[in-house]
Amino acid sequence: MRLPISPQVRRALVALTATAVTAGTAVGPAVASGHPAKPPKSATPGAPGGEAKKEPPAGMSQAGGAQLGKPGDQVGAGAPALPPGLSALSWVVADADTGQVLAARNAHWPLPPASTLKMLFADTVLPGVPHDASRKVGDEDLKGMGDGSSAVGIVPGQTYKAPDLWRGVFLRSGNDAVHVLAAMNGGVDKTVADMQKKAESLGAKDTHVLSPDGYDAPGQVSSAYDLALFLRSGLKNKDFKEYCGTASAEFPGGPNTKGKPFGISNTNRLLSGIEGVSKYPGLIGGKNGYTTNAGNTLAEAAQRDGHTLVVTVMNPQENKRDKVYTEMRQLLDWGFTAVGRATPVGTLDPAAPPASGDGKAGAATGAAAGSSDSGLGTLGWTGIGAAVVVAGGAGVLVLTRRKKAKSQTGAVI
Numbered sequence: 001m002r003l004p005i006s007p008q009v010r011r012a013l014v015a016l017t018a019t020a021v022t023a024g025t026a027v028g029p030a031v032a033s034g035h036p037a038k039p040p041k042s043a044t045p046g047a048p049g050g051e052a053k054k055e056p057p058a059g060m061s062q063a064g065g066a067q068l069g070k071p072g073d074q075v076g077a078g079a080p081a082l083p084p085g086l087s088a089l090s091w092v093v094a095d096a097d098t099g100q101v102l103a104a105r106n107a108h109w110p111l112p113p114a115s116t117l118k119m120l121f122a123d124t125v126l127p128g129v130p131h132d133a134s135r136k137v138g139d140e141d142l143k144g145m146g147d148g149s150s151a152v153g154i155v156p157g158q159t160y161k162a163p164d165l166w167r168g169v170f171l172r173s174g175n176d177a178v179h180v181l182a183a184m185n186g187g188v189d190k191t192v193a194d195m196q197k198k199a200e201s202l203g204a205k206d207t208h209v210l211s212p213d214g215y216d217a218p219g220q221v222s223s224a225y226d227l228a229l230f231l232r233s234g235l236k237n238k239d240f241k242e243y244c245g246t247a248s249a250e251f252p253g254g255p256n257t258k259g260k261p262f263g264i265s266n267t268n269r270l271l272s273g274i275e276g277v278s279k280y281p282g283l284i285g286g287k288n289g290y291t292t293n294a295g296n297t298l299a300e301a302a303q304r305d306g307h308t309l310v311v312t313v314m315n316p317q318e319n320k321r322d323k324v325y326t327e328m329r330q331l332l333d334w335g336f337t338a339v340g341r342a343t344p345v346g347t348l349d350p351a352a353p354p355a356s357g358d359g360k361a362g363a364a365t366g367a368a369a370g371s372s373d374s375g376l377g378t379l380g381w382t383g384i385g386a387a388v389v390v391a392g393g394a395g396v397l398v399l400t401r402r403k404k405a406k407s408q409t410g411a412v413i
Contacts, residue, residue: 054089054317060108061205064225065346068107075103076343083330087318090224091327093335096232096301096308100344101225102335107346110206110221111314114289115150115173115413116297117214117222119230120207122169122240124198125185131239133162133184141183142176146215149175150413152264155254164252170243170287171266172251173413178213188212202229203350216291225348227312231286231299232348235308245285247272267413270300270325277325280332284308288324290413296324302332309335310348 055071062069075082082103090106101107135141136159145151152167152174154160160180168177182191191212199207206223214220234240250261268288269277286300295315302309311331316323 056090056106056109060106061223061225063108063203063205063350064101064348068101068104068225068346071106073103073105074107074345076345079103079338079342080334083327083334085318086327086330087323088313088316088327090312090314091331092224092228092310092312093331093338094228094232094310094348095335095339095344096235096310096348099232099348101228101346101348102338102342102344104224104345107225108206108223109314110208110223112216112220112291112294112297113207113214113222113227113314114216114291114294114297115214116227116230116287116289116299116312117209117211117220118169118173118178118289119227119234119244119287119299120195120199120204120209120222121178121181121191121212122166122243123202123230123233123237124195125181125191126166126237126240129162129181129184131162134159135165135180135184137180141180143179144188145175145179145213146211149213149215150267151176152251153254153256153262154180158252158254160252166239166243167246167249167264168251170285171246171249171264173267173287173289175213175215182212199226199230202226202233204229205350214289214291214294216293224312224314227297227299227314228310228348229350231301231312232310235284235301235310241284244287245271245283268298268300269322270298270328277322280329288413298324298328300328300332302336304336307336307339309339311335 060069060071067074073082079102086105088105090109090111092101092104092107094101137154137156139156142154142156150173152169152172154165154168154174154176162181162184165177165181168174169181179188182188185191185194188211192209195209195212196207199209204222204226206221207226208219208221210217210220231244234244246266248263248265251264253260253262265274266272268286269275270280271283271285273279280300280302282302282304284301284303286298288299289297295317297312297314299310299312302311309332311328313324313328313331316327320326
């Protein structure tokens with residue numbers, strides 16, 4: 001017998017289920033610089049001597065269209081062949097202007113988002129913090145930051161202007177800047193609650209927020225679909241668009257620099273072109289991330305020939321340096337070839353059915369996406385119990401760039 005479940009309970013259980021799926025992954029060291037150290041074989045699913053290949057959960061959400069709830073690659077009629085060698089667990093390619101999803105893989109798989117969750121943070125907090133606001137940072141503002149967190153270099157006792165803090169968030173993925181802005185928003189707890197409400201208002205039903213900066217927390221998940229919603233929403237805000245598209249800037253100095261500003265480059269290397277990654281032509285910007293649990297995550301927007309694409313990539317499995325940027329570049333190129341030719345497989349407007357394609361009949365509206373089949377699907381109470389047990393036992397090991405951190409949670413960029 002299937003018991004009725006409230007939407008709130010369903011979201012929590014889906015998050016726990018996703019944690020159970022990812023908790024079985026043995027972990028390697030994480031770094032705050034954005035370059036994951038080479039993991040041991042046990043941390044490379046599908047590799048020789050590693051664990052079995054991860055599989056998406058049954059009964060994924062159908063928000064944006066029934067086809068988007070199906071596992072595996074979803075591509076409409078008329079589309080060119082997908083790029084070879086895509087290893088990401090989940091990805092979405094969408095037309096930001098029309099909202100049409102051109103192709104996807106496991107679009108609604110709830111996975112740890114790492115610092116791409118900072119896009120939702122900005123969607124939520126940026127409109128409420130005045131552009132001319134400033135804050136003298138106290139020790140309390142920085143409490144609660146996870147061990148190994150990436151930081152832009154905020155110094156307690158110093159006063160910072162809001163635009164500088166936002167550049168710290170977007171360019172250096174600074175969790176210190178996030179925490180100061182969260183304090184300006186009424187505190188971390190309020191900000192997390194506000195972010196959850198914002199996610200729900202955008203139709204991001206796969207997202208469960210537990211930290212404002214994306215730092216690993218058991219049960220904190222999002223999806224490639226939801227990350228596309230966050231970036232698409234952010235691009236409507238001119239400040240968000242400016243910050244996410246800034247390749248380099250100066251940041252206010254502290255005692256270590258004798259008060260002199262210092263330069264910062266965007267850790268989104270497809271935008272900044274640093275450390276051997278070529279800039280992508282027409283890139284508007286986005287957000288990158290890395291934690292032990294999440295692997296590499298990346299969301300980008302780019303414009304070409306009058307079309308704007310939003311592409312999200314979560315956790316490439318092939319253990320090669322900069323693989324997330326390689327796959328993002330491949331999917332952006334594919335998307336610009338497919339736009340206007342490919343029959344859409346869904347939409348980024350969750351309350352509306354896709355224009356056409358396999359997902360047309362039975363596409364989920366906002367209400368349908370919250371039905372008993374979209375959150376838990378065929379997962380029974382036995383599976384839920386197992387997910388809770390596994391999720392409760394999940395733990396990972398973290399290293400900073402230079403020194404081991406005493407934490408069981410991954411560093412964030």
